[in-house]
Amino acid sequence: MIRLDHVSKSYEAGKPALDDVTIHIDPGEFVFVVGDSGSGKSTLIRLLLKELEPTKGKIYINGQDLKKVTHKKIPMYRRNVGVVFQNFRLLPDRNVYENVAFAMKVIESPNKEIKKKVPTMLSLVGLAAKYRSMPKQLSGGEQQRVAIARALVNEPKILLADEPTGNLDPTNAWEIMGLLEEINKRGTTVIVVTHNMEIVKAMNKRVITIKKGVVVSDVGGDDYED
Amino acid sequence: MKISTHVYNVGQGMKNVWRNKLFSLASIATMSACIFLFGIFYSLGTNFQAMVKTAEEGVAVTVFFDEGISQAQIDEIGNEISKRAEVSEYNFVSADDAWATFQEEYFGDNPELAEGFAEDNPLANSANYEIYLNDVSMQPTLVSFLEGLDGVRQVNQSEVAAKTLTDINSAITIISMGIVVILLAVSIFLISNTVMVGISVRREEIAIMKLIGAKDAFVRQPFVVEGIMIGLIGSIIPLILLFFMYEEVIKYMASEFNFLSNMVSFIPVKTIFTTLVPVSLLLGVGIGWIGSRVTLHKHLKV
Numbered sequence: 001m002i003r004l005d006h007v008s009k010s011y012e013a014g015k016p017a018l019d020d021v022t023i024h025i026d027p028g029e030f031v032f033v034v035g036d037s038g039s040g041k042s043t044l045i046r047l048l049l050k051e052l053e054p055t056k057g058k059i060y061i062n063g064q065d066l067k068k069v070t071h072k073k074i075p076m077y078r079r080n081v082g083v084v085f086q087n088f089r090l091l092p093d094r095n096v097y098e099n100v101a102f103a104m105k106v107i108e109s110p111n112k113e114i115k116k117k118v119p120t121m122l123s124l125v126g127l128a129a130k131y132r133s134m135p136k137q138l139s140g141g142e143q144q145r146v147a148i149a150r151a152l153v154n155e156p157k158i159l160l161a162d163e164p165t166g167n168l169d170p171t172n173a174w175e176i177m178g179l180l181e182e183i184n185k186r187g188t189t190v191i192v193v194t195h196n197m198e199i200v201k202a203m204n205k206r207v208i209t210i211k212k213g214v215v216v217s218d219v220g221g222d223d224y225e226d
Numbered sequence: 227m228k229i230s231t232h233v234y235n236v237g238q239g240m241k242n243v244w245r246n247k248l249f250s251l252a253s254i255a256t257m258s259a260c261i262f263l264f265g266i267f268y269s270l271g272t273n274f275q276a277m278v279k280t281a282e283e284g285v286a287v288t289v290f291f292d293e294g295i296s297q298a299q300i301d302e303i304g305n306e307i308s309k310r311a312e313v314s315e316y317n318f319v320s321a322d323d324a325w326a327t328f329q330e331e332y333f334g335d336n337p338e339l340a341e342g343f344a345e346d347n348p349l350a351n352s353a354n355y356e357i358y359l360n361d362v363s364m365q366p367t368l369v370s371f372l373e374g375l376d377g378v379r380q381v382n383q384s385e386v387a388a389k390t391l392t393d394i395n396s397a398i399t400i401i402s403m404g405i406v407v408i409l410l411a412v413s414i415f416l417i418s419n420t421v422m423v424g425i426s427v428r429r430e431e432i433a434i435m436k437l438i439g440a441k442d443a444f445v446r447q448p449f450v451v452e453g454i455m456i457g458l459i460g461s462i463i464p465l466i467l468l469f470f471m472y473e474e475v476i477k478y479m480a481s482e483f484n485f486l487s488n489m490v491s492f493i494p495v496k497t498i499f500t501t502l503v504p505v506s507l508l509l510g511v512g513i514g515w516i517g518s519r520v521t522l523h524k525h526l527k528v
Binding site for chain 1: 227228230231234245430431433434435436437438439440441442444527
């Protein structure tokens with residue numbers, strides 16, 4: 001499903017942010033990508049979103065070579081990849097409902113379907129009661145739930161989460177991870193970039209460790225050691 | 227895109243004007259100021275040109291004939307004159323007409339003074355054609371043509387008047403064109419600057435839309451609608467202001483400078499606005515449209 005073949009990414013002259021990375025992730029997997037700040041984790045996410053182009057190597061998603069996805073076709077590609085960020089990135093001037101509905105508007109879903117699906121999605125993330133709240137009226141954990149609802153409302157096959165618990169207190173962090181696990185159980189491939197080792201160890205999932213742009217280990221949950 | 231998506235985007239664009247109140251206000255103010263200035267200069271320029279045109283219409287070339295010329299020859303000369311493109315109007319003034327006008331002008335108060343000439347028209351050789359031109363700058367060409375005609379004794383022209391009017395006319399044209407060009411350049415600079423600031427503040431919003439999978443057109447449309455709305459409001463406000471101001475200024479001029487109303491007549495506001503309204507609206511909407519499109523372009527490459 002996700003395949004990186006000898007992918008390198010250099011921004012400017014100097015050390016590459018990612019160096020000869022080869023990763024395979026199967027459909028339905030839950031994978032943690034860990035590493036220190038500046039190790040190249042976020043670069044990996046941005047490559048998967050086709051925000052960046054690799055300097056070397058190839059990336060295949062669902063068998064499709066990302067290099068062949070033209071600028072015009074990027075929107076269609078991104079509709080199959082949900083994404084959540086550390087800082088939530090909600091539209092600040094729209095309420096919870098509108099933020100989630102917006103993702104469906106973007107792909108031109110009929111209004112009838114939007115009205116049916118958005119409340120269901122908000123119930124799933126536990127925010128049905130707050131659908132009219134503005135993002136700034138919500139806690140960090142709630143904002144992240146809205147972001148997850150937005151990422152999932154179009155039923156993408158892959159969900160990328162870039163430090164989803166980075167701005168959250170431990171209780172909220174655990175709740176968000178629980179939600180991501182639940183989503184994974186429903187069949188979505190989930191890739192979580194984090195440096196919250198407590199969560200990584202406790203969840204017992206596959207862990208890919210990147211150091212200075214190089215994959216230094218890729219092990220199943222049982223074998224992972226910090 | 228589906229029609230419902232267009233409707234949604236138009237709605238979003240309109241809402242955006244309100245959501246970004248400060249930015250909208252700044253853009254509308256800039257646009258209004260520019261179009262207001264444009265309107266003032268347009269009104270001034272048009273009025274000046276109309277005044278010059280009125281003055282031009284009063285400038286005549288007079289053609290006198292050789293002594294003893296026959297009426298047939300005079301008619302032939304008239305025929306030649308009528309064929310000229312420079313001529314807007316020409317009248318035949320007979321010797322009797324000339325004498326009657328002269329008497330009225332000079333002996334109007336003491337008609338008895340003219341009685342001595344009763345039987346002997348002193349202006350017997352003063353039958354003439356009075357010719358009015360379309361454009362005084364063409365006076366020299368016409369005069370040299372007239373002087374070349376058979377039977378023409380003398381051609382009187384007001385060279386100074388013609389030259390002055392021609393000079394004023396071209397000065398007004400050059401100055402008003404210059405001012406309009408400068409104003410346009412300043413407007414485009416100011417407005418695109420305001421739009422640029424507005425859009426860079428919302429770069430995050432655009433980036434989020436793109437990451438969710440929005441097509442460029444979907445991202446662009448609300449911004450363009452917003453730009454057009456701002457342009458529309460920004461041109462309607464100064465137009466309304468100008469409309470009332472123009473009428474007031476004319477009234478004021480008429481009451482305070484009474485002597486002016488005998489010399490010049492101002493163009494009615496309706497005539498000015500038949501051109502000013504479409505041009506200003508087009509300018510406002512055009513700048514709003516182009517501004518938002520061009521500025522968005524670089525943010526869409528995410």
